[in-house]
Amino acid sequence: MKATTSLAIIVAVFGCALFGWAMDGYVGAAAGLGIGIAAGVVTWRGRPLWSWLILWCRRRRPIVLAEPITVANDRAGGGVRYQDGVAVAAVQILGKAHVPTLFTGSMSTYTENALDITELIPLLHQSLGLRIASLSVVSVGSRRRSTGDYPRVYDTLIGTPPYAGQRQTWLIVRAAALDNAEALRWRTSVGSATLAAAQRISAAMRQQGIRARVATATDVVEMERRIGQYALEPPNRRWHSVRSGSGWLTTYWYRPADVTAEKLAQAWTGRADGIIHNVTLFSSETGRVTASATVTMRTAQPPTAPPNTMLRTLPGEQAHAVAASFCGPMPLLRGIRRGALRGPLPIPIGPSGVLLGKVGAGNRMMLPLDDAGEFSRVHIAAEDSLAKRLVIRLAATGERITVHTRNLQRWNSVRMPDITVxxxxxxxxxxxxxxxxxxLTPAPRPNTLISVGDPGTEYRGSADVLITQTGPATVDVFAAGQVHTVEVELFRAENRYVSAEPTTLRTAVLESVDTP
Incomplete structure (x- = not known):
């Protein structure tokens, strides 16, 4: 609580006591003092009464964001939004392409495609005294596609480990004009200074081997649309949730002691249709850096309780909590406590990918076949019984797939709402x-192209990911300069999608490697 707020509460309580004294002497003073303490000091469900009253009064207040504009700096452009004295830019963190994720336990995973948030702390202070007010690392994604029958089956087959079939990571950079008045004397404008800071942050990421690029104004608009911009409109707000175009968004916050990599990963184990993670670093004039973390879950219906006891609710602040993940000024969320980070905080960057199977030590491996930053070419030299499984699993992660073939009968078995033949x-x-x-060759070519060939046939082209079958249920995977020998997991629930074609895999073999 700020000093000015504390002083205002003291004055208000004294005013209530003084008013009571004027009305009825000692009895009135005691009554006024009691009312003042009850309304201004005593907490009700974690907040004083005056705080609840403020939330109730502003529940219908519109949240209007200015349109982002294109700003140039050092002969490069980027999207910047200036509002309420704060300039905001965004950096899209692309990470490393085609890096696998290993399931090391029932609730634990490991991937090299990760970002340690504590390494961003030095970037809060830029050259010539420019101070970044806050940096928000926002991850937007989902475990699997929210529609269709097979995606739910696929999610059940994978089980409880935290994973993301789709995930994008953004870094929101905010700089306040008033706090940087002295530093802005040497710069063209607060917008160009913020864009320059975003460019330096992007360059620092690339030096660590993490691909990143400054977002354009169009990228910012698309990111906010994906998060749920309609949720900010007053008619879509409720006390405990807000409604977007694709479902209900409910935001929870983490206590400072719970902001760890293991506990943040638990959000990706839930059965939500979408997940938005937000970890924000706050700078201060004294140099102390604090952090806060929230998670927003998208569901078909408003939840009646938090997914677990660790997550704390934000009644009355749901719309502002969603706006905190946008490329805009950081709203004041009184229900969230900030604290210092107590150690490294690595978070995964991109999607976990598609489930392939088991590798050494019995760990299960997932591999992204697509890449948000570049066009990807994947070649699968395997029997249709294996290739089709990878195709339907890719659709379950959220991709929209078109199969181009002159042999429609061969691929008819994989038809589903998100796979067109x-x-x-x-x-x-x-x-x-x-x-x-x-x-056939697709034209125009989409972001990812997968070619399917016969096993044992040498592939003469170049591929970002090469999968070759070496046994009845074994493949070698060449990706990101590494080779993995994988025992593909074959599930009985997938047999209906491969049964249309002959296969050398006998039913007995399928059942022996099936995982319930």
């Missing part, structure tokens, strides 16, 4: 992955 070259609208079997 066609006999021409143009992908359907919204396609993110095209699958070819050598008979």
């Amino acid at each position: 066609i006999n021409h070259t143009k992908p359907i609208s919204g396609t993110t992955v095209s699958v070819v079997d050598g008979t």
Whole structure:
């Protein structure tokens, strides 16, 4: 609580006592003092009564964000939003391409595609005295596609480990004009200074081997649309949740002692349709850095209770909590306590990918077949019984797939709402992955192209990911300069999608390696 707030409470309590004295002497003074203490000092469900009253009065107050504009610095442009004396820019953290994620336990994973948030602390203070007010690391994604039958089955087959079929990570950079008045004397504007800080942060990421780029104004608008911009409109607000175009958003916060990598990862074990993680670093004039963390879950219906006892609710502040993940000024959230980080805080950056199977030591491996930063080419030299499993699992993560083939009968078994089988070259609208079997070439090409060939046939082209079958249920995976020997997990629930084609895998073999 700020000193000015404490002083205002003391004055208000004294005023209540004085008013009571004027009305009825000692009895009135005692009554006024009691009312003042009850309304201004005593907490009710974690807040004083005056705080609840403020939340109730502003529950319908509109949250209007200015349009981001394009600002140039050092012959490079980027999107900047200036509002309420704060300039804000965003950096999209792309991470490392095609890096696997290993399930090391029922509730633990490991990946090299991670970012330690504590390494961002020195970046809060830029050259020539420029101080970044706050840095927010926002991860937006989901475990699997929220529609369709097979994605739910796929999620059940994977089990409890935290993973993300889809995930994007953004870094929000905020600089206050008033706090940097002296530093801005040497700069063109607060917008260009904030953009320059975002560019330096992006360069620092690349020096660590983590790909990053400054977001454009269009990228900022698309990011906010994906998070749920409609949730900020007053008609969509409720006391404990807000409604977006794709579901209900409910935000919870972590106590400072719970802001650890293991506890943050637990959010990705829930059965939510979407997850938004926000870890924010706050600077101060004294040099002390504090942090806060929230998680927003998207569900079909408003939840009646938090997913676990660790998460704390934010009644009355749901819309502002969602706005805290936008590329805008950091709203004041009185229900969240900040604290210092107590050690390294690594968080995964990109998606976990598609479940392949077991590698050495019995760990299960997932591998991203797509890449948000570059076009990806994947070649699968395997029997259809294996290749089709990878295709339907990729669709379960959230990709929109078009299969281009002249042999429709061969691929009819994989048809589902998010997999379309066609006999021409143009992908359907919204396609993110095209699958070819050598008979057709897609045009225009989507972000990811997967070619399927016969096992044992040498692939002569270049591929970012190469999967070759070496046994009945064994493949070698070449990705990101590494080779992995994987025993593909074959699930009985997937047999209906591969049963249309002959296969050398006998039913007895399938059942022996099936995982319940």
